[in-house]
Amino acid sequence: DSGVTQTPKHLITATGQRVTLRCSPRSGDLSVYWYQQSLDQGLQFLIQYYNGEERAKGNILERFSAQQFPDLHSELNLSSLELGDSALYFCASSVGVRGGTDTQYFGPGTRLTVL
Amino acid sequence: GQQLNQSPQSMFIQEGEDVSMNCTSSSIFNTWLWYKQDPGEGPVLLIALYKAGELTSNGRLTAQFGITRKDSFLNISASIPSDVGIYFCAGQLPEGSQGNLIFGKGTKLSVKP
Numbered sequence: 001d002s003g004v005t006q007t008p009k010h011l012i013t014a015t016g017q018r019v020t021l022r023c024s025p026r027s028g029d030l031s032v033y034w035y036q037q038s039l040d041q042g043l044q045f046l047i048q049y050y051n052g053e054e055r056a057k058g059n060i061l062e063r064f065s066a067q068q069f070p071d072l073h074s075e076l077n078l079s080s081l082e083l084g085d086s087a088l089y090f091c092a093s094s095v096g097v098r099g100g101t102d103t104q105y106f107g108p109g110t111r112l113t114v115l
Numbered sequence: 116g117q118q119l120n121q122s123p124q125s126m127f128i129q130e131g132e133d134v135s136m137n138c139t140s141s142s143i144f145n146t147w148l149w150y151k152q153d154p155g156e157g158p159v160l161l162i163a164l165y166k167a168g169e170l171t172s173n174g175r176l177t178a179q180f181g182i183t184r185k186d187s188f189l190n191i192s193a194s195i196p197s198d199v200g201i202y203f204c205a206g207q208l209p210e211g212s213q214g215n216l217i218f219g220k221g222t223k224l225s226v227k228p
Contacts, residue, residue: 002157033215043158043203045215056215090157102207103148104216106157 003027004093004107012113018079021110025072025093031055032074033094033104034066038087049074050096078112086114121204121219128194129227136202136222137188144206147180147187148216152201161202162189194226 003026013019025032034046036059045058049068060066063081068074078085088111092104121138128134138147146165150158162173164180164187171178178189187206191198201223205216 002159004157006157042220043205043216043218045217048215058215103146103160103163105160106150108157109155111155 002105002107004091004105006089006091006107006110008110009108010111010113012115013081014115015081015083017081017114018077019081019112021076021078021089021091021112023074023076023091023093023107025074025091026105029093029095029105030072031094031096031102032068032072033092034060034074034076035090035092035106036087037090037109043090046076081114083114086112088112119204119206119217119219121222123222124220125223125225127225127227130194130196132194134191134194134198134224135188136204137186138204138206138219139186140206140217141185142206142217143184143209144217145184145209146207147178148205148207149176149178149187149189150203150205152203152221154200158203191224194224196226196228199224199226 005024007022030051033048037043046060048056052068066076088109090109091107094102094104119140149161152158162178167184169180175192201221203221204219
């Protein structure tokens with residue numbers, strides 16, 4: 001158990017809909033990262049938050065957004081869903097210090113299926 | 116963008132055999148990490164490497180951070196059935212860059228009892 005929790009574990013929805021994925025980081029970690037894992041693309045970084053502020057952005061679509069709340073949990077919002085958005089979405093957390101030793105620990109993921 | 120080349124893509128070995136996999140990149144990384152992922156689960160950190168040339172062990176696992184900072188390998192000795200899974204390397208870019216990880220495509224390991 002990494003200490004990172006994600007809900008829900010599974011989510012099935014229809015095209016055009018909007019969903020929210022939730023992540024609670026490990027105790028003491030200030031940084032939260034979101035990744036998407038699909039069969040053809042592997043693990044792709046989406047976005048990072050540190051202590052409530054966006055720190056880095058990766059391959060995140062405009063239809064997707066995220067935020068980190070004062071209690072440090074984070075939510076990833078996916079809207080106008082398309083079939084191709086079906087994937088595993090992982091949250092990771094770390095202490096958040098810049099530089100070499102900031103190790104990321106992953107949650108169990110949310111499997112999103114868009115029908 | 117940065118890419119990691121991880122090989123082999125898959126391995127099918129006999130229990131008790133040693134395993135070796137590696138990652139290379141055209142970019143320099145500050146940190147190399149090795150994760151294992153079981154089906155339907157999140158990646159679990161196996162070994163973290165923070166210095167060029169560093170050699171680190173975790174039980175039957177040994178990993179090294181290449182001197183050039185552009186490569187890393189992971190060895191598993193005396194494999195057992197529970198070693199089955201997908202192994203990912205990940206690199207973290209030098210300070211000043213984004214804190215996100217760049218992942219390899221994974222090595223799928225199958226172990227025959």
